[in-house]
Amino acid sequence: MSEPLRPSDPSRIAAFRLLRRLGAGGMGVVYLGRTDSGQLAAVKVIHAESAADDGFRARFARETELARRVENAWVVPVLDADADALTPWLATAYVPGPSLAEAVAAHGPLPARAARVLGGLLAGALAEVHAAGLVHRDVKPGNILLAPDGPRLIDFGIARAADDTALTVSGQVVGTPGFLAPEQARGEPATAASDVFALGCVLAYALSGRPPFGTGEPDALLYRTVHDDPELDAVESGARPLLLRCLAKEPDTRPTAADVARRLSEDAPEAAGWLPDAVAAMVAARAAEGLALPGVEPTVVDEEAAGGAAPGQDGPEDSVRRPARRRLLLAGGALLLTAGGAATAAVLAARDGDPGGSKPGRPSYVLGVHATSGPASALFSGPVERAARLAADSHNAGPDRGFDVTVRVLRDRGDQRSAREVAASFTADRDVVAVLGPVDEVSMRAAANVYGGAGLTHVSSTTGQQDYFLTSPRSSFQSGASHSALASWVALHALVTGKTGRLGVVLDRAGGTVIQDQGTLLVRQWQGVLGDEALPKVVAEETDDGVAAVRSLLAAGVTAFAYLGPLDATVRAARQLAAAGFDGPRWMQHQLYGTAFPRRAGAAGEGWYVVTAAADTTALTTGRARSFVRAWRRRHGTAPEPYAAEAYDTARMLLTEFARSVPAGTGRRPVRAALGARMAKARYQGIARPYAFGEYHQYEPDGRGWSDGTFVHEVSNGRFVQRGSLTELERAAEASA
Structure with missing residues (x-):
């Protein structure tokens, strides 16, 4: 999903008029650009701090040179680049489609034929890469874009010539854990066989929806990659023999990329109509968005739908363009269709936390709670729901509050489909400004992409696997310990x-x-x-x-x-x-x-x-803890349960940061994305510990915070x-x- 330009963004890079933001990361920002002749491009612009590093400029120039050396229909070509510019940039052909990671997160595993087409064409692309004397070294779902005629391999940012060791540090792991080979996990040089192993991981992911060595902490993924057998139970039996060969621990026993391409092209020789309908619809929506953009679109503040802060209040991150009313209506309708009957799949609790003595004209917003039904999740869901209601009560008791809060609870069934339905229902409701949850790992994994696509900030206090940022790098947070x-x-x-x-x-x-x-x-x-x-x-x-x-x-x-x-x-x-x-x-x-x-x-x-990390607040002696226990007993009639304090802290932190994003005295609605930007920098003192977030939006206390909490x-x-x-x-x- 793209997003509007911000006032601080450039309007043009060389021959490319910049139209939208396609994404951002540690290296820089990627924009959708268009030449005067109408050609669309993905323009990567490097952050200033990296541009000031001569060594980085050398590596960036090298990336450009390497990418130009590969000519294959399934490798995104370089259109132009300038590593010596004041702000280095690289333009590649624009592929108006989702990544494989986005598609699987949104719609589940690919059908067998689609996965075979994917594998055959990617293997052919890698064969060309290897024939050019290169090793990609980071073949993963996020670096594979899907188009109607076939996939496209992108991002040669860490590619190297097969005989190049000048920029490789011995013992350094380069690549993405979960999609790299055992030799890479051990810090050894990558070879063409390493790319084949990564391709096997990608195909297993495409067929099953999960990486073959699981998910979780990088260290654990590296360990399992080196020592464990891949988990292929959810992969169709016909595909397992080839995948097992690709995923062999010893590089010499793996097939070449050309071998894989030949084998899979025999199984699925035609790419026409290869995408399942739901993914094809994603591609069509992205393409329509690109075609609908004007040649020049000025940056303005969306005062009604986005509710951004006026320039000078909270900075450029809070200002966006006003989308056309028709586009807003279409987006809302699409989300409702995606929900697919979420109101029946999820159990809707009545809104709670209604303010007493509401001031006339004071706006009212909704804090969503994404819970999970069933006894297996009751240990987490119940305390989280009750904590959200107490947090809303605490906010609404403030006499000088600028807005009121109600709580809306939706519960999924603990499976990926219903989790996505609940997330779609929340994102479609413009009154929902933040979500507490989901409460369990399966739901978090499935829903994060939906929340991220809509820019709706959500924080889970009860999950602890830390790879959700891969599909939702700006909207998903975890306040629970790893x-x-x-x-x-x-x-x-x-x-x-x-x-x-x-x-x-x-x-x-x-x-x-x-x-x-x-x-x-x-x-x-x-x-x-x-x-x-x-x-x-x-x-x-x-x-x-x-x-x-x-x-x-x-x-x-x-x-x-x-x-x-x-x-x-x-x-x-x-x-x-x-x-x-x-x-x-x-x-x-x-x-x-x-x-x-x-x-x-x-x-x-x-x-x-x-x-x-869960505290029994009745055993704590601080003033914060005693006040919390008293308030909980008054509201719910019992002592706080396990996981209640952490959920309450998280809800209060969300409401505190949201209050700072509301444009004071303007009557405009806040920008959804502004809350995520604030949460990433937030510091909050909770009942039993301070809260802050790391680079991947994970709970990351400093000093003795781990030991204290x-x-x-x-x-x-x-x-x-x-x-x-x-x-x-x-x-x-x-x-x-």
């Missing part, structure tokens, strides 16, 4: 409390990729930081090997234990350890905090620890009891030393 990072804090808990020793770790893959991420990092931290031995045991999904894994570790004489798996398996492990008389320290994975583990494990669960809970007398933050436990240990 799943894998919490594994490091298990090791720190052991260190500060003297509970180190020979650790047995069971990685029960029935718990999903979260478990794999945590287990890999815990073993590494235990061995590398603590200097103690860690013995990992992996339990495959849909097996009953957990009992054998625990038995094996007990026989090995471990003195500490971590079972990282789902609730049922962890309860069983607790009983097994208790029966064996094991009394060393024991840890469970963090998502079991607040579950029925203490009740179900009974006496066997006593003494188990869980290290998590990570809590240890112990099962005692049949319930979870908060023993303190890691900082508090460390201080207590030092005081008693």
